[in-house]
Each structure stands twice: as structure tokens, then as C-alpha cells.
Amino acid sequence: MEGLIEGAALIAAPDVVAAILASAVYGLVIGALPGLTATMATALLVPVTFYLSPIAAVATIITASAMAIFSGDIPGCLLRIPGTPASAAYTDESYAMTRKGQAEMALGIGLWFSAIGGIVGTLALMVLAPSLAEIALSFSTFEYFWLALLGLMCATLVARSSPVKAIAAMLMGLLVSCIGVENPAGTPRFTFGVTDLLGGIEPIPALVGVFAVAQVMRALLMPEPPPIPRRRFGSILAGQWALTKRYPKPLVRGNIIGVIVGILPGAGADMAAWISYAAAKKFSREREKFGTGHPEGLVEAGAANNSALASSWVPALLFGIPGDTITAIAIGVLYMKGLNPGPTLFTENASSMYALYLIFILANIVMLPLGIAMIRTSTLVLRAPRAAVMPVILLLCAVGAYAIGNNLFAVVLVAAFGCLGFLMERNGYPVAALVLGIVMGRMVEQNFITSLIKSDGSLAPFVERPISGVLAALTFTAVLWPVVIWVVRRLRPARLRPTEAAE
Amino acid sequence: MNTLSRRTLLAASGGIVLARPALAQAGWPSRPVQMICPWAAGGGTDAVLRIIASLLEKELGQPFNVVNRTGGNGVVGHAAIVQAQPDGYTIGMLTSEICMLHWQGLTQITFRDYTPLSLMNFDPAGVQVNTSSPWKDIRQCAEAIKASRPGQLKASGTGQGGTWHLALAGWLVAMDLQPDHVRWVPSNGAAPAMQDLAAGGLDLTTNSVVEARAMLDAGRARSLVVMGPQRLPVWPDIPTLKEAMNLDWTAGAWRGIAGPRNMPQEARTALEAGLKRVYDSHEYQDFMNARGFGLLWGDAAGFARHLETQDASLGSAMKAAGLAKA
Numbered sequence: 168m169e170g171l172i173e174g175a176a177l178i179a180a181p182d183v184v185a186a187i188l189a190s191a192v193y194g195l196v197i198g199a200l201p202g203l204t205a206t207m208a209t210a211l212l213v214p215v216t217f218y219l220s221p222i223a224a225v226a227t228i229i230t231a232s233a234m235a236i237f238s239g240d241i242p243g244c245l246l247r248i249p250g251t252p253a254s255a256a257y258t259d260e261s262y263a264m265t266r267k268g269q270a271e272m273a274l275g276i277g278l279w280f281s282a283i284g285g286i287v288g289t290l291a292l293m294v295l296a297p298s299l300a301e302i303a304l305s306f307s308t309f310e311y312f313w314l315a316l317l318g319l320m321c322a323t324l325v326a327r328s329s330p331v332k333a334i335a336a337m338l339m340g341l342l343v344s345c346i347g348v349e350n351p352a353g354t355p356r357f358t359f360g361v362t363d364l365l366g367g368i369e370p371i372p373a374l375v376g377v378f379a380v381a382q383v384m385r386a387l388l389m390p391e392p393p394p395i396p397r398r399r400f401g402s403i404l405a406g407q408w409a410l411t412k413r414y415p416k417p418l419v420r421g422n423i424i425g426v427i428v429g430i431l432p433g434a435g436a437d438m439a440a441w442i443s444y445a446a447a448k449k450f451s452r453e454r455e456k457f458g459t460g461h462p463e464g465l466v467e468a469g470a471a472n473n474s475a476l477a478s479s480w481v482p483a484l485l486f487g488i489p490g491d492t493i494t495a496i497a498i499g500v501l502y503m504k505g506l507n508p509g510p511t512l513f514t515e516n517a518s519s520m521y522a523l524y525l526i527f528i529l530a531n532i533v534m535l536p537l538g539i540a541m542i543r544t545s546t547l548v549l550r551a552p553r554a555a556v557m558p559v560i561l562l563l564c565a566v567g568a569y570a571i572g573n574n575l576f577a578v579v580l581v582a583a584f585g586c587l588g589f590l591m592e593r594n595g596y597p598v599a600a601l602v603l604g605i606v607m608g609r610m611v612e613q614n615f616i617t618s619l620i621k622s623d624g625s626l627a628p629f630v631e632r633p634i635s636g637v638l639a640a641l642t643f644t645a646v647l648w649p650v651v652i653w654v655v656r657r658l659r660p661a662r663l664r665p666t667e668a669a670e
Numbered sequence: 671m672n673t674l675s676r677r678t679l680l681a682a683s684g685g686i687v688l689a690r691p692a693l694a695q696a697g698w699p700s701r702p703v704q705m706i707c708p709w710a711a712g713g714g715t716d717a718v719l720r721i722i723a724s725l726l727e728k729e730l731g732q733p734f735n736v737v738n739r740t741g742g743n744g745v746v747g748h749a750a751i752v753q754a755q756p757d758g759y760t761i762g763m764l765t766s767e768i769c770m771l772h773w774q775g776l777t778q779i780t781f782r783d784y785t786p787l788s789l790m791n792f793d794p795a796g797v798q799v800n801t802s803s804p805w806k807d808i809r810q811c812a813e814a815i816k817a818s819r820p821g822q823l824k825a826s827g828t829g830q831g832g833t834w835h836l837a838l839a840g841w842l843v844a845m846d847l848q849p850d851h852v853r854w855v856p857s858n859g860a861a862p863a864m865q866d867l868a869a870g871g872l873d874l875t876t877n878s879v880v881e882a883r884a885m886l887d888a889g890r891a892r893s894l895v896v897m898g899p900q901r902l903p904v905w906p907d908i909p910t911l912k913e914a915m916n917l918d919w920t921a922g923a924w925r926g927i928a929g930p931r932n933m934p935q936e937a938r939t940a941l942e943a944g945l946k947r948v949y950d951s952h953e954y955q956d957f958m959n960a961r962g963f964g965l966l967w968g969d970a971a972g973f974a975r976h977l978e979t980q981d982a983s984l985g986s987a988m989k990a991a992g993l994a995k996a
Contacts, residue, residue: 487884
């Protein structure tokens with residue numbers, strides 16, 4: 168309790184409050200620009216933290232990353248261009264809501280449930296950190312392999328198109344993830360002697376290309392869509408409480424998935440969003456409404472990616488293991504400021520720990536008013552003429568892609584993926600599945616090969632290890648369940664026919 | 671002629687220049703300097719280069735801007751330094767990989783294409799084991815390795831052919847074993863390797879002790895040895911390979927500042943003096959110690975010698991391990 172009060176005193180300092188507010192605005196703007204990610208927002212903050220006090224330095228990173236993850240939903244919802252990979256899972260859904268004239272509702276869901284997810288994730292961080300981290304630490308490459316494979320399975324679940332096309336798009340993503348030298352054998356693959364291809368294809372340029380550039384290309388070909396009726400933008404938070412009461416299960420499940428996936432090092436917010444959106448669809452009573460502008464999946468995935476963000480700090484703080492790229496940067500800053508990660512941080516530096524928790528909660532509360540202001544500003548985009556918006560987006564894509572590595576090749580990649588995404592979309596192949604394949608491909612391969620090296624080529628440990636066995640069973644159930652249902656239906660046609668006739 | 675007279679002037683007033691950095695502003699640099707980082711923003715190399723840049727800015731009175739040129743496993747950024755105008759206004763950071771990439775056949779560029787300015791950091795490789803491992807010191811570990819079947823024990827720390835893989839291969843060769851006697855499990859860097867070590871999936875890791883720091887502090891892993899010339903100030907209890915086993919093998923990751931070939935003498939003099947003052951500054955020393963990065967200084971000539979020996983020893987280790995193409 169004493170630590171809590173001391174911690175509160177630490178964050179009440181004027182420089183900390185100023186740091187939280189400034190980095191909140193900064194995170195919101197960066198996250199909303201396509202191609203500029205939450206990771207990048209935090210990386211660019213590192214030189215600034217040299218000059219800040221330890222608590223203020225950590226506060227900027229926590230706040231900016233939480234804001235960027237939320238505001239990645241904004242362009243996804245308004246223009247069908249996800250601002251960050253964590254938003255890509257449900258971009259189509261929220262854009263469909265915008266087309267139905269429910270933009271404020273969709274964005275409100277993003278804001279309200281992001282804040283709830285962030286706070287739940289923080290509570291998990293506070294209460295469960297030590298015991299959960301213990302479990303996460305027993306995850307070896309065998310377990311990660313199943314986890315990544317489960318992530319890949321989501322491709323067929325999230326897609327609205329035929330599962331065959333979704334799988335084809337996902338395999339295409341896997342092929343792209345094979346490019347480069349960063350594979351277990353360290354051998355260049357599909358590089359054709361091009362130096363720029365050695366490092367492989369990062370998910371960000373691919374994401375910007377298939378969503379943003381392809382969207383601009385579509386806009387060129389299609390007539391201007393019927394304008395969204397000019398009206399005062401409704402209240403953003405109205406109705407969110409009703410949604411909270413209506414969808415308690417997805418909310419709780421999203422939070423749990425987010426917390427668990429976040430704690431596992433290397434999984435992170437992107438994976439949490441994909442898995443929870445797929446889970447929402449799988450377990451929903453109104454599955455057919457998914458993809459047509461239905462809030463249920465948004466509730467779950469919006470909460471999941473923000474709770475994953477908070478819980479990814481658990482292994483970072485306890486063992487110095489980065490849960491994702493953001494915490495990898497944060498660990499560096501913690502060391503620099505003398506807040507060395509490790510169990511001692513919780514005992515010797517208890518007041519700093521409490522300050523850190525309070526910053527998390529504060530950041531998620533600040534998110535509400537600032538997020539509303541950001542949404543109100545950015546919805547001007549909806550009223551602007553398309554001929555003015557699209558060139559600006561194209562410019563932002565090019566600038567964002569270049570900014571990642573100051574490398575012109577990334578801009579070429581964005582253009583190439585734009586064309587690919589456009590063609591895929593035209594022919595009914597879901598581009599989200601392609602992105603998923605690129606994100607997960609390396610993880611699946613890396614963990615599979617290293618596991619085999621460790622077991623001297625034996626497949627047995629994949630199912631023998633206890634946690635690995637459970638994950639394997641889950642994966643096989645997910646694959647076989649639709650087949651079983653199909654077979655059962657075929658075997659009992661007599662009983663099913665009357666119901667079908669009744670329908 | 672102009673350059674020559676300036677050079678004479680600089681040489682004559684060398685002492686004064688060292689003592690009063692403001693004087694250097696009169697000549698070079700007269701405009702902002704770009705510093706290329708071959709690795710992504712937010713990583714260790716990026717952090718070290720950014721602190722050096724901000725301190726150089728104070729010393730030399732012009733902005734030093736860090737630009738991350740990533741991609742191609744470090745090839746893109748390292749190549750960008752070589753291809754820059756050799757006027758001293760574009761310099762950058764070299765990492766150990768520059769002495770490895772050309773052996774792997776991934777680029778034609780070698781250390782000879784640069785003007786070395788200074789060596790700023792060296793992180794020696796270590797040998798880490800799980801806390802529950804029966805090996806209490808490096809001798810027990812080495813005995814167990816010698817007694818094991820080839821490929822029976824598993825080690826990790828980075829990707830195939832990375833710095834830490836070579837550290838292991840070189841150490842095994844130094845013990846008269848095959849370089850692949852302990853099987854290498856490629857990983858995406860040191861952090862996942864340390865996590866897998868703690869999860870019980872590996873027998874040992876050979877990444878740097880800094881990268882193992884959090885697991886050591888958490889009581890999940892033990893560091894048995896450092897493969898450096900001397901013990902580390904932060905971990906005075908960990909012996910060197912020379913002390914514990916009388917082996918001469920050293921390996922580690924290092925970072926230095928360099929520019930393209932044929933840089934003007936004026937810029938070299940100003941940068942070498944400025945970098946020396948940066949290295950000696952409290953800010954730099956405090957930063958490196960706080961992060962746990964190893965400190966090792968080499969002036970322009972020292973860095974050049976370091977590059978030459980590293981290139982040769984990494985090359986022979988890679989050939990022995992069958993990782994070299996050339």
C-alpha cells in the first residue's frame with residue numbers, strides 16, 4: 168500500500184504528466200497514419216527518453232504504444248486501410264459498419280473496448296504476473312510451433328470468401344515469408360541476387376500495399392460511392408454501455424485471449440487480434456452477420472489487442488524477454504534508466520512498479536477524451552472529396568514505407584503488393600489471409616525446424632510434452648471439426664431434411 | 671594548398687584543438703553530418719549510435735543525424751556507407767557482420783572499403799547454462815561436451831552462421847573437436863535462445879553475457895565463461911577462457927565508427943579527436959555501463975588492426991564450420 172502511494176506521487180510529477188499527454192497525442196497521430204506502426208512510434212521516442220527522468224521515459228513508451236494501437240483502428244474503419252497490423256484482422260468489419268453509416272459506433276467500439284482491454288490487461292499484469300510468467304517461460308519451440316499453426320488456421324475462419332480461396336491466399340503469404348536469408352539454414356532463398364531481398368519481406372510494406380494502395384486503385388476504377396448522408400456525427404460513446412451488456416462473453420473472451428497471447432513472448436497484439444476475431448466468429452450465434460458490419464467481432468478483437476499490449480510487459484519486466492517489438496525497445500530503455508528487469512524490480516523498486524501500473528491505467532483513461540477528439544478530427548476525411556483524399560493516402564503510403572528503413576526498395580514493395588492485393592481482391596481472394604501468412608510464416612517455419620533439430624528429427628516431442636499436446640489437440644480439433652460435422656450431416660440426411668424444409 | 675596549410679595548422683594546434691573543441695568548428699564540419707545505422711531503430715546498435723551522435727553534436731558543434739538504413743541482413747546499410755560521398759559528411763557504424771557477410775558470399779564489400787575512425791564497443795561471447803544444469807564451471811561443461819556423442823548436445827544464441835554460432839564453433843575447434851560437435855539450433859537472436867534455455871530446450875547458449883543479463887538476474891541461467899581478453903567489470907566473477915582453460919580463442923560482437931574510403935584528412939582528424947572525447951565522456955561511459963555494453967577503445971589505427979584480425983579469425987572459423995562460400 169505504501170508502495171502504491173509512493174508510486175502515485177511519482178507519476179504526479181509535472182514532467183511525467185506532461186510526458187503522458189505529449190506522447191498520447193504523438194501516439195494517436197502516428198498510429199493513424201498507414202504504414203507508421205506502434206513499434207515505429209516507440210522506436211522514434213528512444214532518443215527523447217535519454218533526456219527524461221526514468222518514470223517519465225517509461226510513461227512515454229507505454230502511453231504512445233497504447234494510443235497507436237487504438238488509433239490504428241481509425242483509418243481502417245474510415246478508409247479500409249489499417250493503421251497498424253493489429254487492426255488488420257477486423258478492418259473489413261469496421262469498414263462495413265462505416266458504409267452502413269455507423270462509423271461513430273465502429274470507432275466508439277474501438278475506443279471503448281480498447282480502453283477496457285488495456286485496463287484488464289494491466290490488472291492481469293498486476294495480479295497474475297509472476298505465476299503466468301512462470302507458465303510462459305516453460306514454452307519451448309514445440310509449443311510455439313502449435314501456437315503459430317493455430318494462428319494460421321484463423322485465415323479460414325476470418326475470411327468471408329470460400330475457405331479454399333482463403334487457404335490459397337494464406338499459402339501465398341507463406342511463400343512470401345520464405346524470401347530472404349533469415350531462415351533456419353541461413354541460406355538465401357528467392358532473392359535472385361537482389362541485396363534488398365536478403366532481409367526478407369517485412370509485413371508492414373505488404374500490409375500497406377495490399378490494403379492502402381489496392382484501395383486507391385479500386386477507387387480509381389469505381390464510380391464515387393453514394394455519399395454518406397451529411398449529418399452531425401453522433402455521440403461516440405453512446406450505446407457502448409449497451410454493447411458491453413449485450414456482448415459480455417466476447418468481451419471477457421477477448422480479454423482472456425489478449426492477456427494469454429500477450430504474455431507469450433513473440434506472439435503479441437497482432438496475433439491476439441487475429442485469434443480473438445476468429446474466436447468471436449466461431450462461437451457467435453449470429454455467425455452469418457460477420458463481415459457485414461457486425462459489432463461482435465470488433466468488441467472481442469478491439470479488447471484483445473490492447474490487453475495483449477499490457478500483458479506483453481509481464482515477461483519483459485520479470486525476465487527481460489520481449490513479448491513483442493515494442494517491449495523489446497522498452498527493455499532497452501528500462502536498462503538505460505537503471506530499472507533493470509528481473510524479479511528484484513518487484514521487490515526493490517516496488518514504488519516504480521506501482522508507478523508503472525498506474526501509468527498503464529492512466530494512459531487508458533486519457534485515451535477516451537483524446538481518442539474522441541482524434542476521431543472527430545479524422546472523420547473530416549469522410550466528407551472530403553475522394554479525388555482529394557486518395558492522392559494524399561498514396562503519398563502517405565510512400566512516405567511511411569520509406570521511413571521504415573530509409574530504403575527506396577520498401578516503396579517498390581508497397582507498389583508491388585498494391586497490384587497483387589488489387590488483383591487478389593478482384594478475384595475474391597481475401598488479402599487479410601495473405602498478410603496473416605506473411606506474419607506467421609517465419610514463426611511456423613523457425614519453430615518447426617528448430618524443434619526438429621533439437622529432437623534429432625523425431626516428431627514425438629510435438630505431442631509428448633504436456634502443453635504441446637494440448638495445443639496439438641486444439642489444432643487438430645480446429646482442422647477436423649468442420650469435416651466431422653460434414654460427415655455427420657451426410658450420414659444422417661433423413662433427420663436433417665425436415666428442418667431444412669421448414670426453413 | 672589550402673588543405674595542406676589547414677592540416678599544418680591543425681597539427682600545430684593539435685593540443686589546443688583537443689582541449690577546446692570549439693576551435694574545431696572553424697574548419698570541419700561546416701554543415702550537418704549523417705550517420706548511417708545498418709540496423710533497425712530501437713535495437714542495441716541504434717541506441718549506441720544515437721548516444722554517440724548526440725555527444726558528437728556537442729563536441730563538434732554541428733547536428734549529427736542518425737539514419738537507419740536497414741535490410742539485406744545489414745548489407746544495405748554497410749553498403750550505403752561505402753557508396754557515400756567521401757567528404758566526411760556521411761559516416762556510419764560498422765558491426766561484426768562486416769567481417770562475415772563477404773565470407774558468406776552475401777556482398778563484395780569488405781572492411782578494406784572503409785576509412786576506420788574508432789572502435790567504440792566490444793561484447794564478448796559467454797557460455798550460459800540453465801540454473802539446474804549439473805555443470806558448475808566451464809571445465810565440467812567442456813568435459814561433458816568432449817564425452818558427448820557428436821550432435822547430442824544442443825546450443826543456440828543466434829541464426830545459422832551468426833556471431834555467436836562462430837563463437838561456439840571456434841571454441842570447439844580450440845578444444846580439438848569438430849566445429850559441429852555441439853549441434854547449433856538457429857534462433858531469431860539471443861532473447862528467444864535464452865528463453866528456450868530457461869524452458870529446458872537447450873544445453874547451452876553462447877551469446878554475449880549482456881544479452882543473458884535478465885535471465886542471470888532472474889536466477890534462471892548461469893554464465894560460466896567469457897570469451898574476451900579480460901573479465902567484465904559488471905561480472906567480475908566470470909572467468910575468461912584463457913584463465914579457466916588456457917585457450918586463446920576470443921569472440922564477440924563489436925561496433926565502431928567508419929566512413930567511406932579516401933576521406934579528407936581534415937574530417938578524419940576532427941572526427942577521430944571528437945570520437946575520443948565522446949568515448950572518454952561521463953555520458954558515454956555511464957550509458958554503456960547502465961546498459962551493460964562492454965567498453966573497448968580503438969583509435970583509427972587500432973580499429974584498422976582490429977578489423978584485419980577479426981576478418982581473418984572469423985573467416986577461418988567460418989571455413990572450419992563450413993559456413994563460408996569464398
